[in-house]
Amino acid sequence: MPHDAPEHAPGHAHDHDHAAIEADEPQGYYQHLAAATRSLLIEKGVFSAGDMRAMIEKIDERSPAVGARIVARAWTDPDFRERLLAQGKKTMKEEMDIDPVVADIVVVENTADVHNVVVCTLCSCYPVFILGRPPDWYKSYAYRSRTVRDPRGVLREFGTEIDPGREVRVHDSTADMRYLVLPMQPEGTEGWPEEKLAVIVTRDTMVGVAEAQAAG
Amino acid sequence: MPDYDNIRQQHDMGGLDKGPVAPSEHEIVLWEKQVEATMRLLSMREDKIVTVDELRRGIEELPPELYDTIGYYERWIMSLSNILVEKGVLGRAELDARVRDLEAGA
Numbered sequence: 001m002p003h004d005a006p007e008h009a010p011g012h013a014h015d016h017d018h019a020a021i022e023a024d025e026p027q028g029y030y031q032h033l034a035a036a037t038r039s040l041l042i043e044k045g046v047f048s049a050g051d052m053r054a055m056i057e058k059i060d061e062r063s064p065a066v067g068a069r070i071v072a073r074a075w076t077d078p079d080f081r082e083r084l085l086a087q088g089k090k091t092m093k094e095e096m097d098i099d100p101v102v103a104d105i106v107v108v109e110n111t112a113d114v115h116n117v118v119v120c121t122l123c124s125c126y127p128v129f130i131l132g133r134p135p136d137w138y139k140s141y142a143y144r145s146r147t148v149r150d151p152r153g154v155l156r157e158f159g160t161e162i163d164p165g166r167e168v169r170v171h172d173s174t175a176d177m178r179y180l181v182l183p184m185q186p187e188g189t190e191g192w193p194e195e196k197l198a199v200i201v202t203r204d205t206m207v208g209v210a211e212a213q214a215a216g
Numbered sequence: 217m218p219d220y221d222n223i224r225q226q227h228d229m230g231g232l233d234k235g236p237v238a239p240s241e242h243e244i245v246l247w248e249k250q251v252e253a254t255m256r257l258l259s260m261r262e263d264k265i266v267t268v269d270e271l272r273r274g275i276e277e278l279p280p281e282l283y284d285t286i287g288y289y290e291r292w293i294m295s296l297s298n299i300l301v302e303k304g305v306l307g308r309a310e311l312d313a314r315v316r317d318l319e320a321g322a
Contacts, residue, residue: 029315030290031247036314037297038254040306046265047257055253101260103268121230123272124288133252135241139288141234148230157237172230175268 063132066098067180068201070130072194074107075185085109088180092130100178101129108171109182110208115162116169117155117208118179119147125173127180131203138207148172158209181208188214226280248289255296266299274299 042049070092074081084091088105092098105127108116120126121144126134137143147154151168155161162168171179183205189197204210244252258266274295275283283291300306 029319030286030293032315032318033297033311034247034251034254034289034293035318036311037293037300037306038250040310040314041254041258041300044305046305051257052250052253055257056249059249059252059256119230122227123275133244137237137239137241140237140240141229142237145229145232145234146237149233154237158239175272 059128059133062129064201064203064206065198066132067127067130067203067206068198069194070096070098070180071182071201071206072198074182075197076194081182085182099129100127103127103174103176103178105130105178105180106171107180107182108169110184110211112166112184114167114169115208115211116171116179116181117147117151118171118173118181119144120173121145121148122172122174125175125178127178130180131206135203155209158204160210181206183208183212186212186214225276226278226283227276251289251293251296255292258296265303265305266296270299271295 038052041047042052070084073096074084080091080095083095084107088107089100089103092100092105103125108118110116120138124134124139126138128134143154148170151170152162155168173179183201185197186200189200200212200214202210202212205212255266255271258264259268259271271292272295275291277298278291278294282294286294297306297311301308301311
């Protein structure tokens with residue numbers, strides 16, 4: 001195999017808990033590999049330390065609040081909603097100046113008849129520049145394997161019970177095609193201003209593992 | 217019918233049953249952010265030194281036992297560094313030497 005780990009890579013006996021890695025933990029092989037790669041790229045002029053800092057800042061500032069603004073706008077503006085469902089990336093970019101950066105974005109709409117949920121079975125494709133970084137559970141083997149096999153069961157583990165009369169559609173993301181769920185607007189929020197609606201649109205409702213609630 | 221459970225690759229887990237979903241949300245730490253930013257700096261430029269598909273392909277080519285025992289961003293940096301060597305952007309020898317220097321100095 002052409003891409004085997006270098007001989008000194010600890011491909012075994014890797015027993016620390018990844019959920020508990022902290023920045024001040026003793027540096028292991030992979031942290032050194034990351035630092036070596038980064039420093040060589042900087043020395044060769046591929047990018048600068050300043051570019052690195054700015055990119056981290058750019059990713060850090062993306063959060064589910066960006067997606068929530070898009071959903072709130074769609075709830076209050078039917079024409080925008082129609083264009084968003086027809087051409088996700090183009091509409092976000094041209095009408096809200098929100099650039100999903102990588103990949104196309106398909107917006108899928110929850111209705112009284114259909115509930116949508118998003119997964120990436122092969123890896124962890126996710127609309128990072130609209131929702132921020134994916135949570136650990138989205139990248140977990142359990143979520144990746146079972147969401148396409150038993151979506152209602154997985155949703156139940158998130159406390160979300162979908163009425164048997166509603167169809168559940170599962171969307172499997174790829175590097176070039178990512179999804180945003182347009183949740184149903186909760187009853188009792190008609191007439192709310194966009195800013196107030198955006199507050200009740202959470203990350204999980206836009207992945208489809210929860211439904212929007214008026215209480216937020 | 218082919219025996220899909222034996223021919224499928226390690227990353228191809230859709231439809232398997234890997235147990236209940238744990239609602240974990242650990243905060244990303246600095247070195248992980250740096251790996252992520254390194255990748256984006258390489259993929260989001262005009263000449264796309266490394267593409268998202270290449271990163272994914274490199275992750276899928278990791279030996280199954282390694283794929284299953286290392287963390288998410290550890291898979292990323294293994295793939296990314298392999299692809300940079302494959303493309304001649306970095307030399308394997310200089311990369312290994314730099315890792316050894318860092319290990320010695322840490």
